[in-house]
Amino acid sequence: MAPLQRSLLPLLLASIFAGCSSKAAESDEIRPVTVWWFQWPPAAGLAELAQDFTRETGIAVDVRQIPLDSYQEQVFQEFGGNETKFDIVIGDSQWIGRGATKGLYEELTEWLPSVIALDSIHPRAARYLCEYPEGSGRWYAAPCETDAIGLAYRKDWFEDAAERTAFKKRFGRELAVPATWEEFRDIAQFFQRPAEKRYGCAFPTGRAYDSLTMGFQNLLWAFGGKWHADDSNHVVGHLNTPATAAALEFFAELVRLGPKGAENLGYGEVLEAFQNGSTAMLCNYFAFFPSIQAQYGERVGFAPVPGKDGRRVASLGGQGLSISTRIAPERKELAKKFIAWFLQRPVQERWIEKPAGFTANTAILASPAFRAQTPYNAPFADSIDTMRDFWNVPVFNELLNVTQKHLGKAIDGELSVQDALDQLAAEKERILKEAGLLP
Amino acid sequence: MTAPRREMLGYAFVAPTLVFLVAFNVFPLAYNLVLGFTDAELVARGFEWRGTANYGRVFADPEFAQALRRTGLFVASAVAIELVLGFVVALALRARFRGRDVLLTALLVPMMLSPAVIGLFWNLILDGNYGVLNQALGALGLAEPQWTTDSDFKFLSILLIDVWMWTPFMLLISLAALNSIPGTLYEAAEVDRAGRWTVFRRITLPLCAPLLGLAALLRATDALKQFDLVMAVTGPNDERTQTVSTLLYQVLFRDGKLGLGSAYACLALVLVIALATVFTRYLDTLARRST
Numbered sequence A: 001m002a003p004l005q006r007s008l009l010p011l012l013l014a015s016i017f018a019g020c021s022s023k024a025a026e027s028d029e030i031r032p033v034t035v036w037w038f039q040w041p042p043a044a045g046l047a048e049l050a051q052d053f054t055r056e057t058g059i060a061v062d063v064r065q066i067p068l069d070s071y072q073e074q075v076f077q078e079f080g081g082n083e084t085k086f087d088i089v090i091g092d093s094q095w096i097g098r099g100a101t102k103g104l105y106e107e108l109t110e111w112l113p114s115v116i117a118l119d120s121i122h123p124r125a126a127r128y129l130c131e132y133p134e135g136s137g138r139w140y141a142a143p144c145e146t147d148a149i150g151l152a153y154r155k156d157w158f159e160d161a162a163e164r165t166a167f168k169k170r171f172g173r174e175l176a177v178p179a180t181w182e183e184f185r186d187i188a189q190f191f192q193r194p195a196e197k198r199y200g201c202a203f204p205t206g207r208a209y210d211s212l213t214m215g216f217q218n219l220l221w222a223f224g225g226k227w228h229a230d231d232s233n234h235v236v237g238h239l240n241t242p243a244t245a246a247a248l249e250f251f252a253e254l255v256r257l258g259p260k261g262a263e264n265l266g267y268g269e270v271l272e273a274f275q276n277g278s279t280a281m282l283c284n285y286f287a288f289f290p291s292i293q294a295q296y297g298e299r300v301g302f303a304p305v306p307g308k309d310g311r312r313v314a315s316l317g318g319q320g321l322s323i324s325t326r327i328a329p330e331r332k333e334l335a336k337k338f339i340a341w342f343l344q345r346p347v348q349e350r351w352i353e354k355p356a357g358f359t360a361n362t363a364i365l366a367s368p369a370f371r372a373q374t375p376y377n378a379p380f381a382d383s384i385d386t387m388r389d390f391w392n393v394p395v396f397n398e399l400l401n402v403t404q405k406h407l408g409k410a411i412d413g414e415l416s417v418q419d420a421l422d423q424l425a426a427e428k429e430r431i432l433k434e435a436g437l438l439p
Numbered sequence B: 001m002t003a004p005r006r007e008m009l010g011y012a013f014v015a016p017t018l019v020f021l022v023a024f025n026v027f028p029l030a031y032n033l034v035l036g037f038t039d040a041e042l043v044a045r046g047f048e049w050r051g052t053a054n055y056g057r058v059f060a061d062p063e064f065a066q067a068l069r070r071t072g073l074f075v076a077s078a079v080a081i082e083l084v085l086g087f088v089v090a091l092a093l094r095a096r097f098r099g100r101d102v103l104l105t106a107l108l109v110p111m112m113l114s115p116a117v118i119g120l121f122w123n124l125i126l127d128g129n130y131g132v133l134n135q136a137l138g139a140l141g142l143a144e145p146q147w148t149t150d151s152d153f154k155f156l157s158i159l160l161i162d163v164w165m166w167t168p169f170m171l172l173i174s175l176a177a178l179n180s181i182p183g184t185l186y187e188a189a190e191v192d193r194a195g196r197w198t199v200f201r202r203i204t205l206p207l208c209a210p211l212l213g214l215a216a217l218l219r220a221t222d223a224l225k226q227f228d229l230v231m232a233v234t235g236p237n238d239e240r241t242q243t244v245s246t247l248l249y250q251v252l253f254r255d256g257k258l259g260l261g262s263a264y265a266c267l268a269l270v271l272v273i274a275l276a277t278v279f280t281r282y283l284d285t286l287a288r289r290s291t
Helices: A003-028 A041-057 A068-079 A093-101 A123-130 A161-171 A181-191 A211-222 A242-255 A267-275 A286-299 A329-343 A345-351 A362-366 A368-373 A377-384 A396-412 A417-434 B003-035 B053-060 B062-094 B100-112 B115-126 B132-139 B154-179 B183-191 B196-223 B228-233 B244-254 B258-290
Strands: A033-038 A061-066 A088-092 A142-154 A199-202 A279-285 A300-304 A314-323
Touching (some): A033 A329, A041 A345, A068 A093, A123 A142, A123 A314, A142 A329, A181 A279, A199 A267, A211 A242, A211 A396, A286 A314, A300 A377, A345 A362, A362 A377, B062 B100, B062 B154, B062 B196, B100 B154, B115 B132, B115 B228, B196 B258
Antiparallel strands (some): A088 A314, A142 A279
8 A cells, every 4th residue: 555545544534433423423412493484683583582492491492594585485395305404484474374284384273272371362363373274273383473564654754844834734634643544645645756855655565475465455454355255265256346446546546656666665675765764654564663763763653554434454464483294203392392482471571672573462462561662562562453464375375476466467557456356356266266275 | 358348338437427317307307297297286295196287277377378478588589689789799809909808808797697696786776766777867867767666677677687698698609600710711702802791791690600590599598597587686476577487486486386387397398499499400401501
């Protein structure tokens, strides 16, 4: 053997041995409880909070933040394998049907009441974030971040004496936080001054995922419209009604009272339109409001979304904690241990201190301390009682896709509102029939 | 070495490549064909046979027809513009002048960047509110279109980005084609007092045609897969910009329908093969003519 080879051989053997032993040591260690969520401030807050769990139990928690644009695809590709890299997934409310019916989410119906009184969870959060079918009492998630769309407005503009006088002169009433969508439109019209680069309002209207649908829903239900029949999945005759058409026409009118490109703004772009100081009012999820508050301080105000004819409904947001079925039983136990800890009231009280750490705990939501904690907590607590969600059936994504397309066509003027709704209703029934959700 | 042994050695040499090809090309293709006749889902265990139902659905789907038309329009427009622009710039760069090499290197940079990165930074340039382009147009008192959100401009914006990115490729191939033309032909034309247009029409263009055709074929097959730019600029489900690839992504990874998506993919593959066959036959014809 050549001298070089003679000297390299022991090194090679040593490195192989070291590699094997480190692999063995790795498998002996307990892998942290792995939680997947998309990249945003509440996920960072959860990672911080989870350190308390580690201190108390010695069990490490790894909160992985996945870029939002590819979050859904990455999660479901993981579920396509035999074992998921995550133990807990914080899934969008709309995913729960797919998670429950395809055997991806562990059913928690038997276990959850042993760690928390179910009536301590806000009924709307339970219905839309945790149960499938909605209100069935079958739990597939525990509430994590509860969210709804709310209103943020430039308080300094609303309180400006000259603006108030001009508004009163034009509309014959005080410039105040809008309680109805008509008042909202008037205020948006009043502040819509493109020559001064000042705009009335901004809504989520993005076409890439669900923004447009979530933005529109606030008007849909307030105007008396529906996605489907109250007691069934029938769509034709329930969606394409005069009430839904009126809501969509009104929404299109509001979109035109926004900044340039207002007909296609993702959640981040809506926030940008408000934070660049050009827009008087924005409708977006409460989870985005901490950064607005941090930027504007006293110059911004928050409120629930307006209503119509005494009906006020906010689009639901937020996600629940679900345990993957595709992990080992001992990992499921660890995941349950973390969720049980997270749901405890003292932990929830620490959770609400994190940015956008909105709880579903009814007692905390009703407490004066919570309502006074930030300027947006009280309107959030008031909104949660009115929130509703889009479809969460297993084919939600196809329903969402056609909804985004047809609403977009109506907003862009490519189809009349009625034609868009008629086509949308027919498309939805086709999808539901193919999925076996309609006879 | 005996003949059988030499034969065995031959097989041994090609075996790794064959295994690789079967594992990563033949098997996925065959499996995709099988899945196209099932109701397989991304997250569900097992599947059931659906016969030709998926194909029936694809043929009846106006969304697929629209994505095909959109992709066809994109390929035809992008390849034509890039070919003409690339060839024109190559003609201009054929002459030797000071700084030519630096200019050529600078012109080639876009095609060396990742399409996803290009999509993201063009998003910033084209942003309706704070993009550099609209700032410049606004400063000149011109209209400021919403390049990436207005339904009349979205597709054009993606086309513009693709042209910016891939014209250098056509330029490079065109330069190679121009440089391969023997100088003696031009000298002979000069002796015959042929005009510039005649020289271009009778010598330059015919002799460049096979290589330009090949470049067009390569770009067309690449443009048929257009995905990155659409994803970066508008996302996969925007009807105005949806290509076959982004529709496939939507069906497979968002809707999770493996069976249906496989049927879409098979049909798309058939179309690509048909197009490639037409192109290669055309190239063969050109080659026969030139010999």
